[in-house]
Amino acid sequence: xxxxxxxxxxxxxxxxxxxxxxxxxxxxxxxxxxxxxxxxxxxxxxxxxxxxxxxxxxxxxxxxxxxxxxxxxxxxxxxxxxxxxxxxxxxxxxxxxxxxxxxxxxxxxxxxxxxxxxxxxxxxxxxxxxxxxxxxxxxxxxxxxxxxxxxxxxxxxxxxxxxxxxxxxxxxxxxxxxxxxxxxxxxxxxxxxxxxxxxxxxxxxxxxxxxxxxxxxxxxxxxxxxxxxxxxx
Numbered sequence: 001x002x003x004x005x006x007x008x009x010x011x012x013x014x015x016x017x018x019x020x021x022x023x024x025x026x027x028x029x030x031x032x033x034x035x036x037x038x039x040x041x042x043x044x045x046x047x048x049x050x051x052x053x054x055x056x057x058x059x060x061x062x063x064x065x066x067x068x069x070x071x072x073x074x075x076x077x078x079x080x081x082x083x084x085x086x087x088x089x090x091x092x093x094x095x096x097x098x099x100x101x102x103x104x105x106x107x108x109x110x111x112x113x114x115x116x117x118x119x120x121x122x123x124x125x126x127x128x129x130x131x132x133x134x135x136x137x138x139x140x141x142x143x144x145x146x147x148x149x150x151x152x153x154x155x156x157x158x159x160x161x162x163x164x165x166x167x168x169x170x171x172x173x174x175x176x177x178x179x180x181x182x183x184x185x186x187x188x189x190x191x192x193x194x195x196x197x198x199x200x201x202x203x204x205x206x207x208x209x210x211x212x213x214x215x216x217x218x219x220x221x222x223x224x225x226x227x228x229x230x231x232x233x
Contacts, residue, residue: 005197005231006085009162009169010076011187013092015176015203016220020067022095042152050133050146057147058130060094061113069101072175072224077102079228088165092177092184094149109156109184115148124148156183169196173227176201176220179208188212201227 014022039045040056069077076089080103089106091098094113098106111117116127118137125138127148134143150156166172172191179185179200188198188211200212201223209215216223 005170007169008083008085008087008171009165009191010089010173010175011177011184012089012175013177016072017093017095017097019070019219019221020097022067046146054131054133057113057149064095064113069097070221072220073097073101075225075228079231080105082232090162107158107162109158109162111149111157116145117148118142118144119146120144159183166190167194169194172196173199173201175224177206179206
């Protein structure tokens, strides 16, 4: 795999954190931690029931204290430290397990639980405790802080930077994703069109498996360390 590979883009989804004990985004009957996604992850939900939305993300944020990075997170952090070419880890996850494992070349395209965003001025600030509705922004003073989560209908973060990296990639790897949520589901096609090799690591075939040159099925905690060992050999 390593031959002629210098630039790598890695996409991670809920499957990589599931082995650490965090619920995947779409659980049984389409629910996320017992809630309809429409009730906790849309601008309309925030406007109509801010107390529920804030409480939901407060609970998810508090849950982070009970989990730790697994072998897949650790392996990607080791790759980040050792890889001398370009590397970008793009995660759809809002947890902090990649950072806690030590990854630094990282984009949270869907936002972060440990961040609060001001809906008035756009300032983001690190946040690790409960975030009551109408919390005030230190930058502008407005009571408009909200969870720094990209809701459905909003634009994911740093898409321009991600697109540049995908078009320059020699290898694109998707780990633990459903392959059903765009724009991330289209990354493999962008990378392939640019000439990159494409590899999927997933517990089960994803909705986009047919777009990958190679798919390996199994637990991320086993497949990812094996891939990293091969790349760094």
